[in-house]
Amino acid sequence: MLKENNLSLPENFSDDFEYSFNMTNEYYKNQGLGENGFLKLLEMMGYTYDSYKFHNQIDLIYSILSSHFSKTYSDEELKKFYDENISLYKKDMVQAKHILLTTEGKTDDQIKETEKNINNILERIKKGEDFDTLMNEYCEDPGIKSNPDGYIFGAGEMVKEFEEAAFSLQKKGDVSDVVKTSYGFHIIKLIDKFDTIPFDKAKSTLKDDLNNNYINGLIKEKIDSTPLSIDLSLIKDYTLTSEDEIFESGKREIDAVLNNVKINVEGKNVEEDNILYMGRTYVPLRYISEILAKEVIWNPDTNTADIYDKYGVSFSSEEEELDTYIHIIRKDNKEKDEAFIINEAKKQMEYDRKLIKFAHSLNIITDKNFEKSYTNYLSNIKFQFLKNFNSDEEFKKVLDSFGYTEKSLKRIYEIEFYTDKLYEKFIEEIKPSKEEILSYFENNKEDFIYDGLRVKHILLYTTDESGNPLDEETIKTKENVINFIYERAKKGEDFDTLIKEYTEDETVEDYPDGYEIAKGTMDEDFEKAAYSIENVGDVCKPFLSKYGYHIIKLEEKITYLSVDNKAVYSHIEKIVAKEKLKEKVKNS
Structure with missing residues (x-):
């Protein structure tokens, strides 16, 4: 497809990809996850390192195709696609206005005064003063000028405290109590709630959705589908x-x-x-x-035979089906003996049969949309790996390198389809409580092991704002000062007081409890010094990094990822819910 349209990957494609991937990697590291934490997060999202890299490569190739095939769509075309694919835009959303008084860069006394002011504004609202008038008078969020009707957002788009407060409001016009976030103090007013992303909000992504749909169609045309x-x-x-x-x-x-x-x-x-x-x-x-290549589902209660177009995976015999499951189980259990693999394959096959039967009883079937989705998924893989679009043997080699056969790959995709549909149908019934999530975390802590630290530090810069070294006399003076601070800290003086008195790192005000770090996330000298501290509460000797002189105090050794981490919480929520779904299927 690239050649036919006089397109090609840039000569430095591999280097560009590695740079892009490493930047993504660095971002997650800087969130405090570290090298191991990043890999753990990939696992939580269902990726291996290689599969995550593959999906990033696909995105990069898509961006090249998108640039070439990008089309301009009228509002009518966008609305038509939106209406025809409304299920893609199902999402709980809220529209809300807020009054924000910021705390950024303020002292403790100033923050207390800000909190007092926001509470006074809340009292005025409760007494009946107009919210919009007070918002226009006091709100320190410059974004309200371009969003006079408020912000429309869904889960994961705002900071946690703001999002939870907004979604907890029940009726249009309801006003929250004062909400504290990393930005400052907020008062939130609910304007509206939606169960679907409004068209005007979705417009920003509709063009991309249409272009991706178009490109997928072009790719599909270039790949010979195997006839049934x-x-x-x-x-x-x-x-x-x-x-x-x-x-x-x-x-x-x-x-x-x-x-x-x-x-x-x-x-x-x-x-x-x-x-x-x-x-x-x-x-x-x-x-x-x-x-007829149809799916025939017999319902004995109504004496009805429902005949559907047949999609999904078909097996010519039980032996072929079992062999497919043996491949599926072996892929992730290469160290296990054959008896174990065969036994697990039989159990998984039996469960999946029951899952499909249960789904069929609820009229959930693999339809044309499923086949289209799988074909696009397969097209992406073939597009990435096949030098010759018609080379089935090459494709089989690619699958084999990942431990798949063509049928095992599609079977996994099919079971995920049924599971997701059942998950959506019974979400309210199987959604775990907070207690269940915490219980799972406590009982499976070994899955969330994390080698992190929480530290505080004092920094005296030895470079100017441009990164150029200060003069030798100034650097020598700062060396003497850092040693003097260290002696005071060793004698038991309060480290927080010393930070306020001496540190030149202005970001410490944003992290009053210290920084959470992991291996691979900080300057090498800083990281080495931090991890050399043996006991919580101890202070390391002064050391020099490329930024200047530091002293670090160890506040906490973080042995496990926190269940309060949104990604961890969501991951556990899905695990527990799907275990409940599994029991429901078994008992069906």
Whole structure:
């Protein structure tokens, strides 16, 4: 596709990708996750390092294609796509206004005064003063000028405290108590609630969605899809009688019409004009499934046979199905013996069969949208790896390198589809309580091991704002000062008092409890000194980094990731909910 459109990856593509990936990696490190924490986060999101790298590569390639194929869409076209794909934009949203008094850069006394002022404003609102008038008079958020009707946002788009307060408001016009965030003090007013992202809000992403849809279609055209081949050599004319299994519950009428279907019977091609139920030849439902490539679901309660287009994975025998599951289990259990793998494969196969049956009973099926989604997913993989778009053997080699077969990959995707649909259907029933989430965390702490530290420090710069070294005399003076501070700290003087008195690092005001760090997240000299401190409460000797002279105090050794971390909490919430769903399926 690139060649046909005179496109190519830049010569420095690999270098650009590595740079982009490393910047992403660095971002997560700087959130206090560290090297190991970043990999743990990838695992929580369902990625290995390689698969995450692969998805980033796909994004980069897509950006090249998007630049070339980008189209301009009218509001009418965007609205049409939005209406036709409304399910993609289902999300709980709120529209809210707020009054913010900032605390950034303020002293403790100034912050207390700010808190007093915001409480006075809240009292005036409670007495009936107009919220908008007070907002325009006092709010220190410059964004309100461009958002006079308030902000529209969903989960994960605002700081946690602000988001929780806004979503907790029930009725239009409700006003929150004072909310404290890292930005300052807020009062929030609820304007509206939505269960779907409003069109005007979604417009910013609709163009990308349309372009991605268009590009996926182009990619799909370039990849030969494997035709479905069904072995019908065992099919014979079959006349139903009352003894047949299909008549167990009494006479069931089937209107199955088959026109011009080419069938190979024992290797010989024959044609059947029609198969009808009135006065003609019948076939069992299971044969309709095979001949028509349809999914036939029998409901004994209503004596109804629902016939759907057949999508998802089909197996020619139980042996083939088991072999597929053996590949699935072996992929993540390479160190286990064959007996263990076969046993686990049988258990997983039995559960997945029950899962699919349960989903079918609720009319959840793998439909055209599923097949389209999987085809796009497969197209992306083939597009990335295949030098020749028609090389199935090359594709199989790629799958094999990741421990997959074509069927095991699709089966995993199919089971995830059913699981996600059931998860959505029963979310309110299976959603775990906070107590259940905390209990899971406590019982599985080894999964959240984390080698982090919380530290405070005093810094005296030895460079100017441009990074150039100060003169030698000034540097020598600062060396003497840092040693003097260290002696005072050793004698037991309060470290926080020393920070306020001496540090030249202005960011310490934003981190009154200290910095959370992990290996790989800080300057090498700083990190080495911090991790050399053995006991909580101890202070390291002064040391020189590229920024200046430091003294570090160890406040806490962080052994585990915190359950208060939003990613950790969400990860556990899904695990516990899916375990509940699993029990529901088993008991169905």
